[in-house]
Amino acid sequence: RFILDEKININGYSPSNFNQVYYGYISAKDSLCKSLNSCAVKLLNNFGIEKAKNYVSKTDIELTKNDNSLCIALGSTEKGASLKEITSAYNTFANDGYYSTPTCINKIDDELGNTVYQSQSSKTKIFSEDTSYLINSALNDCTKTGTAKKLSKFNFNICAKTGTVGNENGNTD
Numbered sequence: 001r002f003i004l005d006e007k008i009n010i011n012g013y014s015p016s017n018f019n020q021v022y023y024g025y026i027s028a029k030d031s032l033c034k035s036l037n038s039c040a041v042k043l044l045n046n047f048g049i050e051k052a053k054n055y056v057s058k059t060d061i062e063l064t065k066n067d068n069s070l071c072i073a074l075g076s077t078e079k080g081a082s083l084k085e086i087t088s089a090y091n092t093f094a095n096d097g098y099y100s101t102p103t104c105i106n107k108i109d110d111e112l113g114n115t116v117y118q119s120q121s122s123k124t125k126i127f128s129e130d131t132s133y134l135i136n137s138a139l140n141d142c143t144k145t146g147t148a149k150k151l152s153k154f155n156f157n158i159c160a161k162t163g164t165v166g167n168e169n170g171n172t173d
Helices: 028-033 037-047 049-056 070-074 083-094 129-142 149-153
Strands: 002-005 024-027 098-100 107-109 115-118 123-125
Touching: 002 028, 002 037, 024 028, 028 037, 028 129, 037 049, 037 070, 049 070, 083 098, 083 129
Parallel strands: none
Antiparallel strands: 002 024, 098 123, 107 115
């Protein structure tokens, strides 16, 4: 199935792609690899904001009652999200669809082998293994042919997603 990548205006919201470049009909996978804003917004519009918010609510990214617009497709929320929150959410795909709050220390044993600390991080199933596989495949393609292709020089598999926030003065993130 293909999405028409084009300049859009949905109820006054008119995001644009980087450098105003549009590709016509493109697969969802390729639109993710190229970080195409118009396709992301179209997908969210079809998928539904409430359904998307339900997925996000299972992570540590906090949404407010004001986060009810299509701009959340591009990561724009009232409170924003930290790098830790974003990478933890993406880590769900690497963990076969399970989300867990990140921790730096999993376990501490004393010199006798007794556990003195054990992380209490729990796992929450958010996506199926099949969905995780498909997203990982797309994110891996981002490093081969997409916006993260600078990472292709490494000799191991990497899944990556780029994103840029900017205004008339250039990139701000």
